Amino acid sequence: MPSSSFRPSPARVLARSLPEARWRPGLAAQPFHSEIFAPATEASGAGLALALARDALTSSAESGAVEDTRQILWVQDRQAIKRGGRPCLAGLPREWRHRVIHVAAATPEDALFALEEGVRCRDLACVIGEIAGNPKALSFTASRRLSLAAERHGVRLWLVRLDAEPDLSSARMRWRARAAPSPPPRWNAAAPGNATWHGELFRARAHAPGEWTLSDDHTHLAIARDTDGDFAAPDSVRLARATVGRSLAAVARA
Amino acid sequence: MLLADARALCPELAAVPGDPAGDLAAIEKLAVWAQRWGPWSALDPPDGVLVDVTGAAHLFGGEETLLADVVRAFAARGLTVRAALAPTAGAAWALAHYGRGAAIIPPLQGRGTTEGGGGAGDRDPKAGASGQRRTPLHHAAHGPPPPTGEDDMLRLLADLPVAALRLDDDVLTVLRRLGIKRLGELAGVTGAGEDDLAREAAARDALRRRFRNRSSPAANPLLRLDQLLGKVPEPLLPVVARPMPMVQRRLAEPLRHRAPLDHVVEDLAGDMGRALEARGEGARRLELALWRVDGEVLMRRIELAAATREAAHITRLFAKRLDDIDAGFGIETVQLRASWSEPLALTQADLDAAAEEHGTALAACIDRLTVRLGPRAVTRPVARASHLPERAQAWQPPLDPVPPQQGALAFHTRPLKLLDRPEPIAVLYASPDGFPQRFRWRGTVREVVRVEGPERIAPEWWRERSTTRLRDYYRIEDQAGARYWIYRRGIAGDGRGGVPDWFLQGLFA
Numbered sequence: 030m031p032s033s034s035f036r037p038s039p040a041r042v043l044a045r046s047l048p049e050a051r052w053r054p055g056l057a058a059q060p061f062h063s064e065i066f067a068p069a070t071e072a073s074g075a076g077l078a079l080a081l082a083r084d085a086l087t088s089s090a091e092s093g094a095v096e097d098t099r100q101i102l103w104v105q106d107r108q109a110i111k112r113g114g115r116p117c118l119a120g121l122p123r124e125w126r127h128r129v130i131h132v133a134a135a136t137p138e139d140a141l142f143a144l145e146e147g148v149r150c151r152d153l154a155c156v157i158g159e160i161a162g163n164p165k166a167l168s169f170t171a172s173r174r175l176s177l178a179a180e181r182h183g184v185r186l187w188l189v190r191l192d193a194e195p196d197l198s199s200a201r202m203r204w205r206a207r208a209a210p211s212p213p214p215r216w217n218a219a220a221p222g223n224a225t226w227h228g229e230l231f232r233a234r235a236h237a238p239g240e241w242t243l244s245d246d247h248t249h250l251a252i253a254r255d256t257d258g259d260f261a262a263p264d265s266v267r268l269a270r271a272t273v274g275r276s277l278a279a280v281a282r283a
Numbered sequence: 284m285l286l287a288d289a290r291a292l293c294p295e296l297a298a299v300p301g302d303p304a305g306d307l308a309a310i311e312k313l314a315v316w317a318q319r320w321g322p323w324s325a326l327d328p329p330d331g332v333l334v335d336v337t338g339a340a341h342l343f344g345g346e347e348t349l350l351a352d353v354v355r356a357f358a359a360r361g362l363t364v365r366a367a368l369a370p371t372a373g374a375a376w377a378l379a380h381y382g383r384g385a386a387i388i389p390p391l392q393g394r395g396t397t398e399g400g401g402g403a404g405d406r407d408p409k410a411g412a413s414g415q416r417r418t419p420l421h422h423a424a425h426g427p428p429p430p431t432g433e434d435d436m437l438r439l440l441a442d443l444p445v446a447a448l449r450l451d452d453d454v455l456t457v458l459r460r461l462g463i464k465r466l467g468e469l470a471g472v473t474g475a476g477e478d479d480l481a482r483e484a485a486a487r488d489a490l491r492r493r494f495r496n497r498s499s500p501a502a503n504p505l506l507r508l509d510q511l512l513g514k515v516p517e518p519l520l521p522v523v524a525r526p527m528p529m530v531q532r533r534l535a536e537p538l539r540h541r542a543p544l545d546h547v548v549e550d551l552a553g554d555m556g557r558a559l560e561a562r563g564e565g566a567r568r569l570e571l572a573l574w575r576v577d578g579e580v581l582m583r584r585i586e587l588a589a590a591t592r593e594a595a596h597i598t599r600l601f602a603k604r605l606d607d608i609d610a611g612f613g614i615e616t617v618q619l620r621a622s623w624s625e626p627l628a629l630t631q632a633d634l635d636a637a638a639e640e641h642g643t644a645l646a647a648c649i650d651r652l653t654v655r656l657g658p659r660a661v662t663r664p665v666a667r668a669s670h671l672p673e674r675a676q677a678w679q680p681p682l683d684p685v686p687p688q689q690g691a692l693a694f695h696t697r698p699l700k701l702l703d704r705p706e707p708i709a710v711l712y713a714s715p716d717g718f719p720q721r722f723r724w725r726g727t728v729r730e731v732v733r734v735e736g737p738e739r740i741a742p743e744w745w746r747e748r749s750t751t752r753l754r755d756y757y758r759i760e761d762q763a764g765a766r767y768w769i770y771r772r773g774i775a776g777d778g779r780g781g782v783p784d785w786f787l788q789g790l791f792a
Contacts, residue, residue, distance in 0.1 A: 070725060071765045072699045076792025079699070100645060100681075110703065114790060118664040118676040119697035126666075130681045132652060133660045143652055152645035208764040210732070220735035221760035224792040245792070 052202075052236040054243075054250040059085040060201030060234065061179040062172075062186050069112035069161060069191035073208045073226045078187040080224070080245040081204075082155045083122065085185055087249070099154035101125060102147040104132040106140040108161035109191055122247060128154070137164035141171055148179045148186050156184060161191040169197040176200065195231070203232035209242050212253065225253060303329070314522040319356075320349060325519035331379070333372055333519060350385045370436065372519060373511035377440060377447035377466075388439055436512060441467030448507040454497075458504060466511075469504060528562065528621040530554035537576050537613020541605070544573075544614065548601050551619040552594040558621075565590030565627030571601055573608065574616035581608060585654060588682050589646035590625040596647055600654050649681055666691070670740050671754075672701055672788060695738075696758060698768045698789030705786035708769065715775040715783070719757060722769070724787050729761040737771075752779050758791065766791035 063081065067074025086097060103116055110133060118126055132147075134140035137160055147156040156179075160167060176199045179186045188200065195203065206229075211222035225244040230236065242253040290296050307328060314324045314332045320343070321336035336349065343349040350366050357364035367378035369388040378386040440447070443466045445458050463469050473487050490505055497503040500510065500517075509515040530551050538544050548571065559565060567590055573581040583604045591597070643651075652661045662678035666688040669675045691697075711721040718734045736757030744751075752773030760766045768789030773779055 070727075070790075072790035072792050073765070076699055079792070114700040114702040116664065117672065117697055117699060117701040117789060118666055119672075119691050119695065120699040120701075120789070120791075127685055130649075130661065130663050131678070132656065133662075134656055135660075139656055139660075142655060146643075146648050146651050150643050150645060150648035152648070208766065210762075210764040211760060211766070213733075217735060219733055221733050221758050221766045221791070224766070225764065227764075 050237055051239055052230055052233065052241075054084050054252065055088045057088055058235070059089065059185065061183070062176040062188070062200050063202040063204065064172075064188050064190055064195075064198055064200035065204040065206050066190045066193055066195055067206045069109070071208045072113065073206045073224075074189035074191060075113070075116070075157070075159065076224050076245065077204065077206045077226050077228060077243065078157050078189050079122065079125075080243070080250040082157065082185065082187055083125075084250045086154060097154055098128070099152055100128050100130050101154050102130050102132060102143070102150075102156045104134060104140050104143045104147065104156065104158045106134045106137050106160050106164075108137075109140075109159040109189075112161055113159065113191055136166075138166045141166055141175070144175060144186065144188070145178055148175060148184045149182050150184065151182065153184055156186045158186065158188040159191060160188065161193070163190075163193050163196055169199060172197075173199040200232075201234050202230065202236075205229040205231055209253075212244065223247070306330075311522060315524045318522075318524075320353060323519070323521045325521055327376065331376065333375070335519070336368070346387050347385075350387065354385065371511060371513045372517055373449065373507065374436060374440060374513075376449060377443050377511060381443045381447040382440075388436060437467070437470050440511070441465060441470065445469055445504065448504055448511060449501060450504055450507060451501050454494075454502050454504060466508075469508060473505060473508060528555060528558040528564070528566070528624060529618065530558055531616060531618035533616050534614070537615045539610050539613045541608075544605065544608070544610075544617075545598075545602060547617050548605070548619075549594070549598045551617060552597040552601070555597065555619050555621060556592040556594045559592040559624060559627075560629070562624070563626060563628065564621075564624040565592045566597070566621040566624050568621070568623035569597060569601075570620045570622055571604075572618045572620070573614045574618075575610065576612040576615055579611065581614075583608075586623075586658070587646075588649045588653065588680070590627040591646070591650075592627065593647075596650070600650060603654050646682065669743065671743065672697070672740075674743075696791075698766075699792040700790045702788055702790075705770070705788040708785050708787045710769075710771075710785040719759065719769065719785070722785065722787075724767075729763075729765070731759045732762050733760040734758070740770075750779050752777065752783070756788075 063078075065074045065078050065081075067077070082101075105113075105115070115133075116129060116131060118129075121129060132140075132143045134143050140158060140160055144156055144158045147153055175186060175188070195205070206226050209225045209227040211225040214220055214222045223244050223246045225242060227240070228243045229238075229240045231238050244251055244253040286298060290298075307326075310326055310328060310330070310332065314326050317324045317332050317334050321334040321339045323335040325333045325335075327333050340346045340349050343352055346368050350368055353366045354364055365379045365384060367375050367382055367386045369375035369378055369386075370390060374388060378388070445463060445466060445468075446455055447466060448469075450458075458464075458469070463472060473483075473490050487505065494503045494505060500506045506515065510517045532547055532551060534547070538547065551571075555566070555569070566587060568584065568586045571583045573583075575581065583601065585597075585600050585604065587600075649661060658680070661681055663681045663683075663685070664676045665679055665685055667675055667677045668689065706724065709723040710719045712719050718736075719731050721728060721730055723729075734757055737755035738757075740754045740756060742751035742753055754770040754772055755774070756768060756770045758766065758768055767787055768791065769785060769787045771783045771785050773783040775783060
C-alpha cells in the first residue's frame with residue numbers, strides 16, 4: 030500500500046503550490062475529455078468520475094452562485110451494466126439525485142453515439158460514460174471525435190473504461206483508478222470509511238504525471254494525507270490544517 | 284340469461300364482445316359524416332345521431348326525399364337505420380325509436396321545424412338516425428295565438444309508449460304502476476290540451492309533486508313531455524370535426540432513390556411546421572406514409588419527447604428511420620400526418636444557425652437518443668416507496684415530471700451502483716449470524732477487513748409470499764480497499780429454509 034508509507038516531504042509541499050505543474054483538485058482549468066481506467070469489480074471508476082466531475086463543476090461555477098439545475102447524462106453499454114451494475118439513486122450525491130438521465134445502450138457503437146449527442150447538448154452539465162473492454166468502435170478516431178465535440182460545445186465528458194487496456198486515445202487526461210483502503214470513520218473505526226481511491230494520472234496535457242490517494246467525503250474531492258495518527262486522535266490532521274499562520278516546517282512535520 | 288344458457292338453447296349463436304368506447308367513437312364519426320344533411324349534428328349515445336336540418340330540406344327536394352336519401356346512404360354503408368323528422372328533437376327521437384318508418388311531422392304554423400331521427404347502428408337493428416327541424420322556442424308575442432301545433436303534435440304522437448320520452452327505467456316502472464302506458468294518457472294526466480289554464484295547472488301540479496325532487500330531464504316525465512312539445516328548450520351539444528394536420532406531396536415522377544426522398548421529406552416537414560404554426564400547436568407524434576407505385580403503403584412513425592414543429596429536427600429524426608425503406612418500382616405519394624399534437628406557443632426563433640453553434644436543446648437530444656436507441660433505453664431513476672434496494676428506484680421517461688418523494692434517511696448508506704440481479708457469493712464466517720470473514724466472488728477470494736452491519740430489511744409481507752426471508756445487509760471493505768454491499772438472505776433457524784445464502788448486491792464508490 031503506497032499511501033501508508035507515504036509522507037509528504039517539504040519539497041513535495043512546495044512543489045504543489047507551483048501553478049499547473051502538478052494536478053490538484055479544484056483547478057480552474059479542467060479538461061473537457063478525460064478517461065478513467067478501472068476494474069469492473071469495483072465502483073471506483075464511476076466514483077472517481079463523479080468526484081472529478083463535481084470538482085470541475087464547482088470550481089468552474091464559483092463565479093455564479095446560482096444553483097446548477099442542468100441534467101447529467103450517464104451512458105452505459107450493456108457489458109458495463111452487466112459487469113458493474115446500474116447507478117443507484119440513493120447512493121448518488123444528494124444534489125445530483127434528481128438530475129441524472131440514464132442511457133442503457135446495447136452496443137459500444139450506440140454508447141458512443143449517445144455520448145456524442147450528450148456532449149453536443151447545451152443543456153447538460155456533464156456526461157459520464159461507462160464502456161467495458163476495448164471495443165473496436167472506440168478507436169482513436171472515435172475518441173478524437175468526442176474530444177473535439179466536447180471542446181467545441183463546452184460540455185465535459187468523463188469516460189470510464191472498465192477492464193480495459195489503455196490503448197490509443199485523444200483524451201486530455203487519462204487516469205488509472207483502483208480502490209484504496211479508506212480512512213477509519215470517526216465514530217466506528219471498524220466500518221468502511223469515505224470513498225478513497227488510488228489514482229494514477231498517467232497522461233495529461235497540462236500536468237505532470239503522478240499518483241495520489243484521493244478521497245471524497247460527499248462534499249469535495251481531496252488528496253488524502255498520511256493518516257498514521259488518526260487512530261489515537263481522530264481529527265488531529267484536520268485540526269492541524271485548520272490552524273492559520275504556521276510555518277512551512279511545522280506543516281511538513283505534521 | 285347467461286351466454287352459456289343461450290348457447291345451450293341455440294348453438295349457432297354468434298357472440299361478439301361489447302366495445303362501448305369503440306361504439307361511441309363510431310357514432311362520433313357517423314355524426315360528423317351526417318353533417319351532409321344539415322349544418323349541425325349531435326350525438327345521441329348509445330346508438331343515435333341528431334341532425335338539425337332547419338331550412339335545408341329543399342336542397343334535397345323536400346323532406347320525404349331527404350329521409351329517403353338518409354335511408355339510402357346508410358343502407359349503402361351496410362347500416363340499418365330508422366329515420367324520422369319532427370319539429371323538436373324529442374319528437375324526432377320518439378318517432379325514430381317507436382314510430383313507423385320514415386315518419387314526418389309537418390312543420391307547425393309560425394314555426395320552423397326540427398328534424399329528429401333515431402339512432403343508427405350496425406349491430407342493433409332497432410337503431411336509427413334522426414334529423415330534426417329546429418323550432419323557435421317562443422310563441423309570437425303579438426296577436427291572437429294561432430291554433431297551436433302542440434295539440435296537433437300531441438294528437439299525432441298519442442299512441443306512442445311512454446318509453447318514447449327517453450326516460451330512465453325506474454321512472455318507466457313508476458309510470459307503469461300508475462297505469463300510464465301511452466303518451467296520450469300521460470298528456471291526459473298532465474292536463475295538456477285543456478282549454479282552461481287553471482285546470483291545466485292543477486292537473487300538472489299533481490304530477491309535478493310526484494317527481495318534485497327529480498331535476499334531470501331523463502327522470503322527470505313532465506320535463507320530457509314539455510321538451511317533446513317544444514315548450515322547454517333542449518340545447519344540443521354539436522359535434523365539430525377537428526381534422527389532424529396533414530400535408531402531402533403527389534410526385535410527378537416516382538422516386539426510387541434516397542436523396543430526392545429526403546428532399547421531399549424536408550419539404551413536407553416545412554409544410555407541416557407551417558400547418559402546425561397556424562393552429563398554434565406542436566407535434567408529439569408524426570406518421571409518414573409512402574405510397575408505392577404497386578399500391579403498397581409504407582408507414583414510419585416517430586414520437587417526440589416534447590411538442591415541436593421545427594422542420595430541421597423532424598427531418599433529421601425521419602432520416603434515421605428511412606434507411607430500410609424498400610422503394611420497389613418507386614414512391615409516388617408522400618404524406619405526413621401529426622396524429623397527436625399539443626398546444627405550443629410561438630417562441631423567438633433562432634436568429635442565426637445557433638443550433639449548430641451552441642448545441643442542441645435537451646428535448647432534441649432526448650429525441651435523437653430515443654429514436655436510435657429505443658424509448659426504454661433513455662430513462663431517469665426516481666425514488667419509490669420501498670426499503671428493498673431493487674424496488675426503491677423506478678425508471679421513467681426522462682422529461683416526465685418527477686413524482687414527489689420522501690426524503691431519504693441520512694444514516695442509510697447506499698452504494699453508488701447496484702447490480703441488476705444480486706450475485707451469489709460463498710462466505711466464510713465465524714458464526715452463522717456473525718460477520719463475514721472471507722468471501723469468493725467472480726472467482727476471487729477476498730478477505731474482509733472492515734465490516735459494518737447488519738442493516739436488517741424485512742420482506743414486504745403485503746406483497747410477497749410468507750416464506751420470503753429477510754435480508755441482513757453488511758457494508759464491507761476487503762484488503763485491497765474495494766467496498767461492497769452484501770447481504771445474507773434469512774437467518775439460521777427462521778424456519779423458512781435451510782442455511783442462509785449470501786449475495787453481493789452493490790458496489791460502493
